[in-house]
Amino acid sequence: MVFSSFVFLFFFLPFVLAGYYGIFRKNRRAQNIFLTLASLMFYAWGEPVFVFVMIGSALVNWLFGSLSERYGDSSKAQHMITLCTVIVNVSILFVFKYLPFLVNTFTHLQMLDIALPIGISFFTFQAMSYVFDIQRGRGRALKNPVDAVLYISFFPQLIAGPIVRYETIAEQLYNRCETFADFVDGTERFMCGFIKKVLIANNIAYLADIAFDTSVPSVLMAWVGAAAYTLQIYYDFSAYSDMAIGLGAMFGFKLSENFDYPYTSKSVSEFWRRWHISLGTWFRDYVYFPLGGSRVETKSRLVFNLFVVWFLTGVWHGANWTFIIWGLMYFVLIAAEKLTGFAKKLGAFGHIYTMFFVMLGWVLFRSESIPCAAAYISALFGFSEKGVYCASDIFWLENNIVFMAAGIIFSLPAAKKLPRAVQTAGIAAGFIISLSYIAKESYDPFIYFNF
Amino acid sequence: MSRSGIFLAGIFTVVILIGTVSGNSKLFKDILYALTGLKEMSFSSDDGTDPDQIGESFILSADTGAAKQQYLGLGTVGKIKLIEGKIEDTFKPSDTVRNYMISLNGGFQRIICRTFVEDSDKGADVIKIDGKYLARLQTDDISGYVSKANDLTELNSFLSSRGIPLVFTHVPYKIEYADIPIENRARDNYRYLNDTLIENGVTVIDMKNELDKTGGDFFEMYYRTDHHWKAETGLWCADMLAGYFRDNYGFEYNEKVLSPDSFNFQTLDDYFLGSHGRRVGPLYAGTDDFTFITPSFETSLETDTLYSDGVWQNRTGSFEQVMLWKENIDSIDYFNKSPYATYLNGDYPIMIFKNNMADNDRKILIVKHSYANVTMPYLALLYKEITAVDLRRRGRPENLYEFIEENEPDLVLFMW
Numbered sequence: 033m034v035f036s037s038f039v040f041l042f043f044f045l046p047f048v049l050a051g052y053y054g055i056f057r058k059n060r061r062a063q064n065i066f067l068t069l070a071s072l073m074f075y076a077w078g079e080p081v082f083v084f085v086m087i088g089s090a091l092v093n094w095l096f097g098s099l100s101e102r103y104g105d106s107s108k109a110q111h112m113i114t115l116c117t118v119i120v121n122v123s124i125l126f127v128f129k130y131l132p133f134l135v136n137t138f139t140h141l142q143m144l145d146i147a148l149p150i151g152i153s154f155f156t157f158q159a160m161s162y163v164f165d166i167q168r169g170r171g172r173a174l175k176n177p178v179d180a181v182l183y184i185s186f187f188p189q190l191i192a193g194p195i196v197r198y199e200t201i202a203e204q205l206y207n208r209c210e211t212f213a214d215f216v217d218g219t220e221r222f223m224c225g226f227i228k229k230v231l232i233a234n235n236i237a238y239l240a241d242i243a244f245d246t247s248v249p250s251v252l253m254a255w256v257g258a259a260a261y262t263l264q265i266y267y268d269f270s271a272y273s274d275m276a277i278g279l280g281a282m283f284g285f286k287l288s289e290n291f292d293y294p295y296t297s298k299s300v301s302e303f304w305r306r307w308h309i310s311l312g313t314w315f316r317d318y319v320y321f322p323l324g325g326s327r328v329e330t331k332s333r334l335v336f337n338l339f340v341v342w343f344l345t346g347v348w349h350g351a352n353w354t355f356i357i358w359g360l361m362y363f364v365l366i367a368a369e370k371l372t373g374f375a376k377k378l379g380a381f382g383h384i385y386t387m388f389f390v391m392l393g394w395v396l397f398r399s400e401s402i403p404c405a406a407a408y409i410s411a412l413f414g415f416s417e418k419g420v421y422c423a424s425d426i427f428w429l430e431n432n433i434v435f436m437a438a439g440i441i442f443s444l445p446a447a448k449k450l451p452r453a454v455q456t457a458g459i460a461a462g463f464i465i466s467l468s469y470i471a472k473e474s475y476d477p478f479i480y481f482n483f
Numbered sequence: 484m485s486r487s488g489i490f491l492a493g494i495f496t497v498v499i500l501i502g503t504v505s506g507n508s509k510l511f512k513d514i515l516y517a518l519t520g521l522k523e524m525s526f527s528s529d530d531g532t533d534p535d536q537i538g539e540s541f542i543l544s545a546d547t548g549a550a551k552q553q554y555l556g557l558g559t560v561g562k563i564k565l566i567e568g569k570i571e572d573t574f575k576p577s578d579t580v581r582n583y584m585i586s587l588n589g590g591f592q593r594i595i596c597r598t599f600v601e602d603s604d605k606g607a608d609v610i611k612i613d614g615k616y617l618a619r620l621q622t623d624d625i626s627g628y629v630s631k632a633n634d635l636t637e638l639n640s641f642l643s644s645r646g647i648p649l650v651f652t653h654v655p656y657k658i659e660y661a662d663i664p665i666e667n668r669a670r671d672n673y674r675y676l677n678d679t680l681i682e683n684g685v686t687v688i689d690m691k692n693e694l695d696k697t698g699g700d701f702f703e704m705y706y707r708t709d710h711h712w713k714a715e716t717g718l719w720c721a722d723m724l725a726g727y728f729r730d731n732y733g734f735e736y737n738e739k740v741l742s743p744d745s746f747n748f749q750t751l752d753d754y755f756l757g758s759h760g761r762r763v764g765p766l767y768a769g770t771d772d773f774t775f776i777t778p779s780f781e782t783s784l785e786t787d788t789l790y791s792d793g794v795w796q797n798r799t800g801s802f803e804q805v806m807l808w809k810e811n812i813d814s815i816d817y818f819n820k821s822p823y824a825t826y827l828n829g830d831y832p833i834m835i836f837k838n839n840m841a842d843n844d845r846k847i848l849i850v851k852h853s854y855a856n857v858t859m860p861y862l863a864l865l866y867k868e869i870t871a872v873d874l875r876r877r878g879r880p881e882n883l884y885e886f887i888e889e890n891e892p893d894l895v896l897f898m899w
Contacts (some may be wrong), residue, residue, distance in 0.1 A: 037571070039571045042503045045499065046500075080559075217484065374539050424664045427664045428665075469588060471581050
């Protein structure tokens with residue numbers, strides 16, 4: 033079930049809101065149990081088998097969290113629990129996500145792809161966060177396993193984030209306050225996300241697909257496709273986060289922001305402080321800082337720490353060499369920025385430098401293989417058998433220029449500067465027009481569902 | 484929280500309420516009917532395809548036809564997914580709401596000057612040619628046309644050995660002659676088909692050539708919002724074919740019969756939203772006028788139509804009584820009525836036209852697509868009997884060769 037579908041808008045959401053604010057409004061525990069069941073139903077819709085994988089993951093991690101609190105004084109026990117947490121959770125990811133890739137790459141065996149539970153990378157990291165935050169004293173272990181399942185499976189952020197840290201949600205499980213103001217803000221946030229997804233991301237996706245599905249695009253189409261995918265992935269992913277945050281607000285939860293206008297960044301380091309913030313901070317707090325972070329004695333150790341983080345970031349995104357190279361590209365850039373500080377000297381050109389590498393990275397990210405990425409990147413730099421441009425390139429660009437322009441403008445904080453009345457009218461009109469797209473049963477892929 | 488925020492929340496709430504009430508009342512009714520046995524719940528997936536549309540091979544194989552899911556044969560997971568699918572279908576908007584939304588969407592597409600409108604069915608993407616004519620960008624690859632060419636060549640040999648001429652004509656789609664800068668498979672595919680058939684000795688009428696000879700604007704011979712050509716063009720085609728049959732096979736006929744002066748033309752303004760138009764709504768490219776053409780002379784005709792459920796229906800009377808189904812134009816309903824179906828009420832596996840006033844015994848067998856629906860009624864004014872076969876429809880002859888042998892036509896025309 034996706035947020036941008038009629039069954040979610042007119043069946044699931046009203047049903048959950050009615051139950052939450054109606055039948056169960058006077059009992060917080062009942063509300064939580066209801067939300068848990070609703071979230072499991074949400075996940076099971078389309079994944080009736082894998083919901084048990086998620087429940088199993090939640091219960092195992094709840095057990096680790098409980099043990100961690102019980103043996104809080106024993107550092108040896110804590111180390112064992114950390115080790116078990118990592119092994120169990122990484123194993124789940126390994127089997128479903130990485131095993132076929134590793135077998136097919138490093139052995140002469142051929143293994144068929146295993147069906148991937150949707151959102152497995154998100155809920156697995158969230159589950160690990162539960163144990164780690166308890167170990168750090170940033171939250172108490174939950175007595176009731178149902179609450180742990182709710183934390184991990186809460187439907188707004190279950191499938192594509194943001195990765196909600198346990199420390200941010202621990203208090204809210206029983207001590208949240210639902211207000212009319214938050215509900216109103218939540219609906220507006222949801223509507224904005226809905227528009228970003230249906231009106232912008234889905235339409236720009238067509239343009240990106242035309243460029244990337246061609247064996248070798250022309251130079252112009254290669255750049256147009258790269259720009260289109262850069263916008264598509266931002267709008268697709270940030271839209272989901274907007275809708276997740278909006279839905280959370282409707283139930284009194286305050287979820288952390290996940291995007292902060294990343295395409296305004298003047299350095300790659302800044303980009304990663306604005307893009308998929310929940311993932312970046314997860315790796316920072318649970319991998320980078322425990323390794324020593326930047327406060328290490330030697331530059332080689334700093335480089336090693338950065339390498340581990342960015343290698344894992346690439347691997348987290350998918351089982352393909354393209355994701356690994358993508359992650360390592362960021363390792364090289366961020367290491368260079370940290371060691372030389374050159375990005376700070378670029379001034380306004382920092383923005384061009386950042387967007388150049390970000391777009392290049394998205395080409396890698398989108399490509400099916402390294403050779404495909406190499407061919408596409410060659411086309412970007414003028415090596416295309418189709419020449420600089422074809423008549424069809426102009427046709428597709430003209431046909432999608434409005435969506436591209438809107439995508440560029442609203443990826444900057446431009447909308448905030450509009451008068452409130454204009455913003456309101458735009459959101460209202462955009463929401464209705466977006467509904468017309470859904471009614472037409474238009475093309476509606478969620479990219480980050482593959483993670 | 485601001486007033487504008489409350490306004491937006493209000494819009495959101497209204498939309499959700501309308502959709503919830505509408506969808507859940509439908510769902511409740513479906514479940515109630517299923518539980519009480521008042522209406523059998525359909526367990527096949529509603530994917531919008533026509534279950535009577537089947538493969539077009541000349542000889543049907545045993546497994547041709549749409550497969551139907553057997554609910555009881557599914558495992559638990561399969562049953563759960565099927566039920567989920569049924570619930571999702573229930574929450575699809577009603578036809579009325581959907582049609583309004585399509586119109587709204589089409590208006591938006593027009594405002595932002597898009598000439599290509601994507602559809603979830605990739606074969607139904609709509610392209611606007613020269614700012615006003617709608618067409619579909621075909622996605623078929625050439626393999627289907629290779630097998631069509633082979634089948635027709637083989638059939639031609641079979642018919643030649645029995646002294647029955649075979650004539651093939653392809654009625655072009657607008658897209659084939661659209662000056663568009665993107666890949667145009669329709670043009671390539673049909674040119675391949677025509678050229679290959681000619682090479683293999685099949686008699687081919689180049690319909691585009693014939694249309695060009697009239698000196699008229701090619702695109703104006705078609706409905707702007709539909710893939711079909713107009714009834715006026717269909718009448719012209721009947722006259723052109725009759726002339727061809729006379730010149731090449733000695734099928735004499737009275738030329739005055741198909742002269743436009745012998746007909747009454749009635750035009751209904753802004754009456755028709757065609758197949759492409761229904762994908763984008765009337766606001767995107769407007770609507771078409773619809774003209775139906777009836778003889779101003781006396782006629783006595785009969786049709787026997789085989790429906791896909793195996794039932795034959797007979798109609799006897801004048802041209803208007805037999806050939807026209809005026810319930811398709813008794814009111815304007817852009818999304819639910821097709822004025823084009825005024826002629827013959829659509830496509831059927833077998834139709835037999837008999838002319839009780841024919842001055843000859845000619846029998847023609849036409850293997851057709853829907854373009855022929857505005858031509859066959861006029862050809863029927865000339866010949867004793869026309870049998871029309873639509874190989875795409877359930878109930879069609881299983882073996883076209885055997886069917887032809889049983890029918891013993893004087894000529895076989897493929898009008899694709």
